[in-house]
Amino acid sequence: METMLAAVLHDFNDLRLEQVPRPKPAAPGTVVVRVKSCGICGTDYKAVKGVRTNVTFPAIVGHEPSGIIAEVGPGVIHFKEGDEIICQPMGYCGVCEHCRASNTHYCMHGFVTGGDGQDDVWPGAFAEYMCTTENSLFLKPAGLSFDAAALTEPLSGAWKGVVQYSEMRVGDDVVIIGAGSMGLLCQMVAKAAGAAQMIAIDPSPYARQQALALGATHAIDPVGEDAKSRVYEIIPGGPDLIIEAAGPIEAVKLMSSLRRRGTRWNVFGITTHETFELDGGLTHFLEGRMDASFGTTPLAMSRAIRLMDSGLVDTEKIISHRFPLSEIHQALKVMGGEERTKVIVNP
Ligand SMILES: [Zn+2]
Ligand SMILES: [Zn+2]
Structure with missing residues (x-):
């Protein structure tokens, strides 16, 4: 079985770097992404520290990823292996009443990769690979760095x-x-x-x-x-x-x-x-x-990408620290300090 490095939260204040099975895109419409960059959000920090308690262990947090598609599952038609993408953490069905009213963040059958706001939580992006659905992906403009693109969701x-x-x-x-x-x-x-x-x-x-x-x-x-x-x-x-x-x-x-x-x-x-x-x-x-206002929607994600791609907003300017995944404990320490803005993890 192929494995990958992941930061696995076993309990509050018990985050371990370990080898875990690499996800496969088994379900129709799913893709596996090689994560290149993921921002640490305040809610991720709160999950590790036990300030946010709606966490089921073991958990892989991290919900602001950009990366490259490593493998596509059955029925994926709009993306292919090698595409550079940005991932919306709130997955949605597109069919329920809320989705059809454009409020995909209220989706009745939704899920979230590595974050909160939905009951169904999938493993997140403080890992080398993660699995999500095709309709959560956006193509990353070529001129945008993976680090800048990781700020799409907060932007x-x-x-x-x-x-x-x-x-x-x-x-x-x-x-x-x-x-x-x-x-x-x-x-x-x-x-x-x-x-x-x-x-x-x-x-x-x-x-x-x-x-x-x-x-x-x-x-x-x-x-x-x-x-x-x-x-x-x-x-x-x-x-x-x-x-x-x-x-x-x-x-x-x-x-x-x-x-x-x-x-x-x-x-x-x-x-x-x-x-x-x-x-x-x-x-x-x-x-x-x-x-x-909370969460995001496909419209907001698209607008954020346009703001960055056009140069109206340069998200690189608020990145104060970057760490490889192997140094995530150091990254979390910086998150807890005062002299930082956005902290990025590069798995
Ligand atoms: Zn966030
Ligand atoms: Zn829905």
């Missing part, structure tokens, strides 16, 4: 939240809370979409410096400064759009406090079940629209 999530759901318009004054890799991708999308003022809010000096380097007009420290008065100094009329791309409930509360009449706001980063209060009458008279 697509940023586009879906900022542009598709919150309908950002050219000239909008935008506030993005959180300048980690997701916040920075939201910022790059907002810049490409024509943001006027682009304010980043993050307690980390490293993150604020990254935000300014990528085109934020201002960066605010919400701990050392009064974020609300600083925002209203910079934009006296208040923000047109606020994106919470941070995670902590305090960030959602800060977002709510920054609203003026008509502000659109997006609950984008938080995934934990914590609560915040809204004043009913105030929310009524503010007339702001609240959106939320």
Whole structure:
């Protein structure tokens, strides 16, 4: 039996590099991909550390892969061995009510490779090979590196939240809370979409410096400064759009406090079940629209590829570290530190 190197999670905080059987594309419509690059997402890190508990062991996480098709299964017609591809982690049936409404991330028969958001979890991309379905694949443009292409899924999530759901318009004054890799991708999308003022809010000096380097007009420290008065100094009329791309409930509360009449706001980063209060009458008279966005769709993936291929967004700029799969423990250590943005694993 052919084997491959994989990082197998046997329990929380028990990630082992080991040889496991190489997957075969046995089921109709499936392909096996030789993984070239995979980003480490915050949710992967949380799975390893036991912060995210919806993990069934043993598990291979990693859901942001790019690679080369190694083998195609029966009935695969649109892709062939050797094609350079990008993989959408949320697999979908294309036939259920949600898929037909274009919400493939709600698919009733869906699966996810190496991530969460669906009950059916397939082994992910912190491995030399992974198996997925043909309809989860996108051809990688030749000019795009595998590392840049591995950021398609997070970039697509940023586009879906900022542009598709919150309908950002050219000239909008935008506030993005959180300048980690997701916040920075939201910022790059907002810049490409024509943001006027682009304010980043993050307690980390490293993150604020990254935000300014990528085109934020201002960066605010919400701990050392009064974020609300600083925002209203910079934009006296208040923000047109606020994106919470941070995670902590305090960030959602800060977002709510920054609203003026008509502000659109997006609950984008938080995934934990914590609560915040809204004043009913105030929310009524503010007339702001609240959106939320998770996961990705084939449309968002296609747009993200176009943003990178056209040069509107350069995802290489937020890659701070690269590690071979054999050094994944070191990569996870860097993930836990402060001075990093996107960390890439090359299996
Ligand atoms: Zn992710
Ligand atoms: Zn479906």
